[in-house]
Amino acid sequence: MTRKALAKTKPQRLSRRQFHGIAGSAAALMVHSSVSADSPSGDIGVAVCGVNGRGGSHLAAFMKEPRTVVNVIVDIDEAVGQKRASEVEREQGKRPVVISDVREAVQRDDVKVVSCATPNHWHALIGVLAMQNGKDVYLEKPISHNVQEGSALVAAAKKYGRMLQTGTQCRSSTACQDAVEFIKSGGIGEVKFARGLCYKRRKSIGALGDYEIPEQVDFDLWSGPATLTDPKLTRQRFHYDWHWQRHYGNGDLGNQGPHQTDIARWGLGVNVQPNSILTYGGRLGYQAERNDPNYVDAGDTGNTEVSIYDYGDKCIVFETRGLSVDNSDDDEINKLFGFKKGNKIGVIFYGSDGYLAQTSYGSCEAFDKNMNSIKKFGHQSKYGDGFNLNDDHFMNFLDAVQTRDASVLHADANTGHLSASVSHLGNISYYLGEDNKVSPDELKQQLASVKSLDDNIETANRTLKHLTDNGVDLDKYPVSLGPLLKFDPETEKFLNNDQANELLTRQYRDGFEVPAPADV
Numbered sequence: 001m002t003r004k005a006l007a008k009t010k011p012q013r014l015s016r017r018q019f020h021g022i023a024g025s026a027a028a029l030m031v032h033s034s035v036s037a038d039s040p041s042g043d044i045g046v047a048v049c050g051v052n053g054r055g056g057s058h059l060a061a062f063m064k065e066p067r068t069v070v071n072v073i074v075d076i077d078e079a080v081g082q083k084r085a086s087e088v089e090r091e092q093g094k095r096p097v098v099i100s101d102v103r104e105a106v107q108r109d110d111v112k113v114v115s116c117a118t119p120n121h122w123h124a125l126i127g128v129l130a131m132q133n134g135k136d137v138y139l140e141k142p143i144s145h146n147v148q149e150g151s152a153l154v155a156a157a158k159k160y161g162r163m164l165q166t167g168t169q170c171r172s173s174t175a176c177q178d179a180v181e182f183i184k185s186g187g188i189g190e191v192k193f194a195r196g197l198c199y200k201r202r203k204s205i206g207a208l209g210d211y212e213i214p215e216q217v218d219f220d221l222w223s224g225p226a227t228l229t230d231p232k233l234t235r236q237r238f239h240y241d242w243h244w245q246r247h248y249g250n251g252d253l254g255n256q257g258p259h260q261t262d263i264a265r266w267g268l269g270v271n272v273q274p275n276s277i278l279t280y281g282g283r284l285g286y287q288a289e290r291n292d293p294n295y296v297d298a299g300d301t302g303n304t305e306v307s308i309y310d311y312g313d314k315c316i317v318f319e320t321r322g323l324s325v326d327n328s329d330d331d332e333i334n335k336l337f338g339f340k341k342g343n344k345i346g347v348i349f350y351g352s353d354g355y356l357a358q359t360s361y362g363s364c365e366a367f368d369k370n371m372n373s374i375k376k377f378g379h380q381s382k383y384g385d386g387f388n389l390n391d392d393h394f395m396n397f398l399d400a401v402q403t404r405d406a407s408v409l410h411a412d413a414n415t416g417h418l419s420a421s422v423s424h425l426g427n428i429s430y431y432l433g434e435d436n437k438v439s440p441d442e443l444k445q446q447l448a449s450v451k452s453l454d455d456n457i458e459t460a461n462r463t464l465k466h467l468t469d470n471g472v473d474l475d476k477y478p479v480s481l482g483p484l485l486k487f488d489p490e491t492e493k494f495l496n497n498d499q500a501n502e503l504l505t506r507q508y509r510d511g512f513e514v515p516a517p518a519d520v
Contacts, residue, residue, distance in 0.1 A: 044401060045110040047072035047135075049102050049126055050118030051084040052239050054140060054167075058115045059084060061394040063091045068398065071110045074102045076218040077239075100218050102126050106133040113401060116140055117167075120255075121226045121248045124149030124514045131162040132520070136401045138394065140167040141258040142250060142420035143413070145225075147492060148505040148516065150417030150424075155517040157406070157413040165397035165409050166416030168262045170361050172393040175377040176263060179356055179364035182375065183267045188351030188366055192314045193453040194268055196260035197333070198252050199344040202322035204286040205244055206236035208298045214238050225512040235298040244299030246431070251301025252320050253430075254423035256345060262411070262419035263347045263358055264316045271414075273421055273489035274309040274316075278450055279429040279482045280443060281305035281463075285323045288471030304479075306463055307426030308452050315453035318426065319463070323470040330462050335371050350453075362389055425487065428503045433482030440464050440474055443481055450484060 046068050048058045052075065062068045070088050073096045075081035081098040089095035099105050102122075106114060106129050114130035115138040116123055124144045130137045131153075143166050144150035157164045170176045183191050210231035213219045219232065226247055235241045243249035250257075265271070281304040287295045303322030309315065326341045334340045336348055336357040349356040354374065355367045362379035381387040383395055393410065400408040438446070443464075447456040467474065486495040494500040508514060 043067070043069045044112045044398065045069055045071040045108075046113045046115055047074055047099075047102075047105045047108070047111045049074040049105070049114065049116045050122070051075050052077060052080045053117065055115075055117035056084070057390055058117050058138070058394075059088060061391055062115065063088060064391065065395065065398060067402070068113070069094065070096045072096055072105050072108060073098050074100070074105045076100050076222040077214070077216055078218075079216045100221055103129060106130045106135055111135060113138065113398075119222075119242050119248050120250055121145045122224050124153055125225050125512060127153050127164060128156045128514060128520055131156040131160045131164070134160070134162070136163040136397075138165045138167065138397050139416065141262075141416065142254050142423055143416040144420050144424070145248075145250065146503070146505050147421050147424050149514050150420050151492060151517040152514055152520050154413045154417050156520040159520055161404075163397065163400045163404075163406055163409060164413040164416070165393070165400070166411035166413070166419070167393070168259055168411045168416065168419065169389050169393040170259055170263055170358075171266070171410035171415070172396050173362055173379050173389050174382065175362050175364050175379040176266075176358060179358065179366070179377045180263075180267050182366060182377070183349055183351070183356055184269070187354075187375070188349065188356050189353030191268065191349050191351040191356075193350045194264035194316050195348045195350070195454070196257065196264050196316065196318040197344050197346055197348070198256040198260065198319070199321045199325040199328070200252060200256060201324060201343060202244070202252065202303055204289065204295075204297045205241040205299050206297070208234055208296045209236070210234065211236055211238075223509070225506070225508045225514060227507055227509055241298070244301050244303075246301050246427070249301065250423055250427060251299075251303070251305075252322060253302065253305055253307065253318065253426050254420070257318055257320070257423045257426075258416075258419045259361075260345065260347050260358075261316065261318055261422040262415070264318075264349075265419060265422070267347070267349050267356070268311075268314050268316070270311050270314055270316070271418065272311070273418065273492060274311050274425065274487060275489065276310040276451070276484055276486050277307065277425045277429050278484045279305055279307040279426045279433070280438075280447075280460075280479055281320070281430060282434075282477070282480050284467055284477055284479070285470045285472050287477065288473070289323075293476070301427070302430050304463065304467060305426065305430055306459060307422075307429070308450060308454065308456070309422060309426070310451050316422070317452070317454045317459065318422070319459070321463075321466055323466065323472075325466075328462075328469075329465055332371075336365075336367065421492075424504075425485070428500055429482030429485050430480065431482075431503065432485075432500060434480050436481050436483075437478040438481045439478060443479060446481060
């Protein structure tokens with residue numbers, strides 16, 4: 001299997017001579033030609049952790065990059081690890097060692113960089129352990145499973161002087177960079193409100209049950225920081241579907257969301273935690289899809305959520321929809337995206353003189369107040385022809401690794417922490433209000449008094465219409481309304497809510513604890 005099977009968008013590997021020959025500028029060439037004290041040979045040894053899914057793109061990027069060599073693969077599934085090792089061996093001519101325990105990998109002398117694409121509940125522990133052992137880290141979003149873990153990563157990066165790049169590739173998108181500059185220059189007037197969208201079809205993951213753990217999987221290591229449940233495995237598909245179980249994942253608010261909330265914060269110039277948070281929604285519609293009123297899905301994260309974040313004079317709303325998003329009655333959003341049918345994943349900025357919509361990782365478009373297009377933005381790799389957005393983000397990380405200059409990073413630890421926290425805080429409101437079922441009228445009555453720069457009622461009406469269009473009987477399956485939570489951005493604690501503060505961290509298993517920020 002070639003690298004094309006690892007990541008279909010990856011061009012063929014370049015030699016060092018070819019790479020330097022197409023570098024976009026003399027400055028880029030100097031960065032790429034420099035050799036840090038950590039890698040006197042010019043080969044930065046990499047360990048990639050979690051290679052079943054997104055980890056394949058990590059492997060492809062590091063194999064293409066002439067500054068790096070993949071020395072170690074870490075995966076708790078022996079079959080997956082060995083399969084990827086064979087692919088790497090064919091591409092780079094050297095077979096990486098396959099290890100199941102990341103705690104061993106971070107202590108190896110042939111590893112200078114640790115790249116992580118494991119399930120979310122492992123992200124922060126891998127990042128902290130790597131930095132404590134003198135490694136730089138590329139960490140997939142969300143970089144944490146809870147708010148306190150993000151703070152620990154920020155503290156570790158500072159204490160140990162390590163480079164941490166968050167896997168929010170849009171920060172390396174020239175389309176998004178140029179669009180943000182356009183916003184800041186007043187291109188659509190004064191901008192105080194942004195709406196993030198994850199209208200992305202997600203089918204049910206199967207009935208809640210007691211399933212057999214795959215024979216080749218080391219479940220103890222896979223669980224890591226997460227306490228063991230009884231039964232241990234309650235979903236049909238072991239890989240990937242952990243995203244929709246809050247014990248391991250963060251739902252689409254925490255899976256897709258950190259990309260869009262990151263862009264929303266970026267464009268608004270918001271670099272603090274919110275002052276208040278409220279979420280409403282539920283895991284709805286799968287009974288109707290299966291025509292089984294008694295069906296209980298193995299997932300327990302919301303598949304429909306609206307989260308409202310107040311930042312004082314600015315506001316972000318994030319909408320998650322997992323049911324069918326075809327032909328929705330969201331006229332304004334449909335016009336800005338240019339279509340009605342299919343997924344809509346992006347951000348809309350609302351300015352006094354118009355709109356700006358990020359409609360993909362590599363494209364944005366600005367509109368006047370009448371929704372006439374006034375400017376388009378596309379991605380152009382800064383590293384030359386044959387490189388894509390995914391490559392650019394890894395290369396930016398390696399630039400920082402070699403220069404030892406964290407300011408070079410497009411998505412440093414604090415950036416990743418703040419954007420992940422948006423998702424965690426929104427989910428906390430949902431989890432605390434999960435049993436607070438309300439009728440459509442009750443929902444809108446209570447939303448009318450919630451501070452927001454959005455039209456809360458109009459957004460609620462669109463969301464409720466989306467549910468009923470997908471067969472949800474709101475009398476039988478009403479939405480849940482979470483509490484309005486007040487938050488102190490400085491202390492990163494909720495005000496007068498002990499129950500909410502408990503959810504800022506989690507219970508850890510012995511030997512897999514993520515240290516508090518003060519203890520990293």
